[in-house]
Amino acid sequence: MEIKNGKLILEDESTQDEKPKNSSKIYFFILAIVALLATNAYYAIRYKNLGKQVEVLNSEKNQLEIEIDRIEAELNRVTAENLELATSFKQEHDAARELITELRSQLDENPNISQDDLLRTQQEIRRLRLLVEQYSNDLEDLRAENHQLSIEKDDLQSSVNTITERVDELEQENTGLEEMVKSASVLKVSSMSITPQRINDGEQSDAETRARRTDKFRIHFAIANNSLAPTGEHTIYYRVTEPSGNLLTNGDLFKVNNEEIQYTQATIIDFQNDGKQYSIEWIPKEYKFQKGTYTVILYTTESVLGRASVILK
Numbered sequence: 001m002e003i004k005n006g007k008l009i010l011e012d013e014s015t016q017d018e019k020p021k022n023s024s025k026i027y028f029f030i031l032a033i034v035a036l037l038a039t040n041a042y043y044a045i046r047y048k049n050l051g052k053q054v055e056v057l058n059s060e061k062n063q064l065e066i067e068i069d070r071i072e073a074e075l076n077r078v079t080a081e082n083l084e085l086a087t088s089f090k091q092e093h094d095a096a097r098e099l100i101t102e103l104r105s106q107l108d109e110n111p112n113i114s115q116d117d118l119l120r121t122q123q124e125i126r127r128l129r130l131l132v133e134q135y136s137n138d139l140e141d142l143r144a145e146n147h148q149l150s151i152e153k154d155d156l157q158s159s160v161n162t163i164t165e166r167v168d169e170l171e172q173e174n175t176g177l178e179e180m181v182k183s184a185s186v187l188k189v190s191s192m193s194i195t196p197q198r199i200n201d202g203e204q205s206d207a208e209t210r211a212r213r214t215d216k217f218r219i220h221f222a223i224a225n226n227s228l229a230p231t232g233e234h235t236i237y238y239r240v241t242e243p244s245g246n247l248l249t250n251g252d253l254f255k256v257n258n259e260e261i262q263y264t265q266a267t268i269i270d271f272q273n274d275g276k277q278y279s280i281e282w283i284p285k286e287y288k289f290q291k292g293t294y295t296v297i298l299y300t301t302e303s304v305l306g307r308a309s310v311i312l313k
Contacts, residue, residue, distance in 0.1 A: 064121055065107055071125070072100050075132050082139045089142075092135040099128045187234060187271065189306030190224040194296055196289070196312060211291045211312035216283040219296055221306060223271060223278070231272050237263040237299040240282060243292020243312075248284060256299055263299070 075096055079086050086093060103124055196214040197205040208214045219238065239262070240248045249262045269278050282296075291312055298305035 061107060064125060065104075067125055068100060068103055068107075068128070071128055071132055075100075075135070078132070078136045078139060082143060086139065089135055089138050092131065092138065096128065096131050096135060099124065099131065103128065186302045187226065187229055187300055187305055188224050189221045189298065190275075192219070192221040192298070192306045192308040194219055194294070194308050194310040196310060209311075209313055211289040214289040214312055216281060217294070217296065217310070219280040219282065219298075219308070221278055221280075221298065221308075222275065223269075223305075225273055225275055227273065229271065229273065232270065233268050234271050234300060235266055235268055236278075236280070236305065237266045238280065238282070239297045239299070240264040240284075241295045241297075243290055243294065248287065254299070254301065256301055256303065 075093070079093060103121060106121060195218045196208045197216050197218055198208040198213045199205055199215045205216070205218070217240070237254050237256075242248055247262060247264070249264050252263055252266075253260045254263055254266070255261075265282060267280050289312055293309050293311050295307065295309045297307045
C-alpha cells in the first residue's frame with residue numbers, strides 16, 4: 001500500500017493507472033514511424049518515376065536527333081541526284097538547311113529538355129519533313145518536265161531531220177530535173193558537112209578536093225528542132241584540127257561548162273527553132289592546107305554542138 005496525496009493507494013491501483021499512459025506513447029511512436037515510412041515511400045516512388053520520365057524524355061530526344069539526321073540524309077541524296085536542277089529550288093533547299101541547323105541547336109543547347117519542348121520540336125520536324133518532301137517533289141516534277149521536253153525536242157529534231165532529208169531529196173530531184181532540162185535544152189546539129197573551096201577570079205568559089213588548091217572551108221549544118229532551147233542569138237565556136245592533130249587557133253579561149261578551151265573562130269546565129277540551115281566560112285590566114293583529114297567541131301557554151309571531117313588529097 002502507498003499513501004499519496006493523503007490517500008491510501010493500493011499498489012495494484014497505481015500500476016493500473018500507468019498502463020494506459022504507456023500504451024498511448026507506443027501508439028504515437030508507431031504512427032510516427034508509419035508516417036515516416038509512407039513519406040519515404042512516396043518520395044522514393046516519385047523520384048523513381050521522375051528518373052523514368054527523364055529517361056523517356058532523353059530517349060525521345062535521341063529519336064528526334066535520329067529523325068533529323070534521316071531527313072538531312074534524304075535532302076543530301078535528292079540534291080546530289082539533281083545537281084543541275086537543284087539551283088532552280090535553291091530557296092527551298094536553303095530553308096530546309098536552316099531549319100535543320102536550328103533544330104539541332106535547340107536539342108544540343110537544352111540537355112534537360114521538357115515534354116513541351118519535345119512536342120514543339122516534333123512539330124518543327126514534321127514541318128521540316130514536309131519541306132524536304134516538297135523540295136523532292138518539285139525536283140521530280142522538274143526532272144519529268146525536262147524529260148518530256150527532251151522527248152519532244154528529239155521528236156522535233158527527228159521531224160526536222162526528216163524534213164531536211166526530204167528537202168535534200170527534192171533539191172537533188174530538182175537539180176536532176178534542172179540538169180535534164182538543161183541537157184534537153186542544148187542545141188544539137190541534125191546534119192553537118194564540110195566543103196573545101198577554091199577562090200577563083202571574081203571571088204567565085206568552087207568545090208575542091210585537093211589540098212594545094214583549097215583556100216577555105218565552108219561548114220554547113222542544121223540544128224535539130226528543140227522546143228526547150230531558148231530562141232534568139234547563140235554564139236557558135238568551132239575548132240579546126242589539121243591532119244597532124246594540131247588545133248589551128250590564135251590562142252583565143254572560151255568556156256564550155258565552166259572549162260576554158262581554145263577555139264579557132266566563132267560566129268553568131270539566130271536560132272528560131274525552125275529547122276533553118278546555117279553556113280560558116282573559114283578562111284585561114286597564112287596557112288596552107290595539107291593533105292590529110294581535117295576535123296571541125298562546133299560548140300556552144302553548154303556542150304558540143306556537132307562534128308564533121310573532110311579529107312584533102
